[in-house]
Amino acid sequence: MKLLLTGFTPFPGVDVNPSQLIVEAIAAVRRSDVLAAVLPVAYGPAEAQIRRLLHDCAPGAVICLGVATQRHEINLERFALNINDATIADNDSVVADGRPIVHDGAMAYTSTLPLAAMRAALQARDIPVRISNHAGAYLCNHVFYVVRHLLTEAGRSAPSGFIHVPPIADHDGAPGLPLSVMVEAIEVCVDCALETAGKGAL
Ligand code: PCA
Numbered sequence: 001m002k003l004l005l006t007g008f009t010p011f012p013g014v015d016v017n018p019s020q021l022i023v024e025a026i027a028a029v030r031r032s033d034v035l036a037a038v039l040p041v042a043y044g045p046a047e048a049q050i051r052r053l054l055h056d057c058a059p060g061a062v063i064c065l066g067v068a069t070q071r072h073e074i075n076l077e078r079f080a081l082n083i084n085d086a087t088i089a090d091n092d093s094v095v096a097d098g099r100p101i102v103h104d105g106a107m108a109y110t111s112t113l114p115l116a117a118m119r120a121a122l123q124a125r126d127i128p129v130r131i132s133n134h135a136g137a138y139l140c141n142h143v144f145y146v147v148r149h150l151l152t153e154a155g156r157s158a159p160s161g162f163i164h165v166p167p168i169a170d171h172d173g174a175p176g177l178p179l180s181v182m183v184e185a186i187e188v189c190v191d192c193a194l195e196t197a198g199k200g201a202l
Pocket of ligand 1: 011017019041065066067137138140
């Protein structure tokens with residue numbers, strides 16, 4: 001069984017996106033059970049790419065990653081909302097202003113990743129982690145919503161969801177974790193998701 005792991009490219013205000021580096025680092029050592037992709041930070045192209053990946057690869061589990069610049073911990077996201085609404089433009093200069101992602105779609109989807117087990121596994125390694133109830137309303141929420149919507153519509157039970165990571169630690173006091181810690185954290189989450197998928201429990 002394969003897990004689809006995605007990250008994002010840089011975007012305005014983020015010159016190096018740790019989610020891209022984490023995906024590349026894990027892909028280099030887990031060729032047998034991880035399919036990796038880096039998505040563009042643009043609503044239409046990111047959606048097209050994730051649709052293609054879900055269709056062509058039929059992964060047994062999906063974890064999408066992105067950076068949240070103000071957060072200090074690994075944030076396991078609980079809800080995807082049916083809204084694009086951000087003051088910053090995407091990389092194609094599109095500014096989304098309160099538009100639904102899917103017309104007449106569900107207002108929200110919940111993550112089907114094993115969030116409590118992931119949190120416990122990270123806490124056991126002393127990695128800062130929390131479950132978050134809001135993934136924002138920009139590209140990360142968009143991809144999270146599209147993944148959950150497509151899998152739900154297709155009746156596919158693959159555990160799927162979104163994790164926000166903080167920036168790479170820079171100086172004391174600023175939000176951030178060392179890249180090596182974030183790679184370790186996401187590998188642990190990958191293992192938890194694959195274990196859940198293997199049980200076919202959802
Ligand atoms: N973070 C942004 C989009 C891409 C990324 O890595 C977000 O939180 O929506």
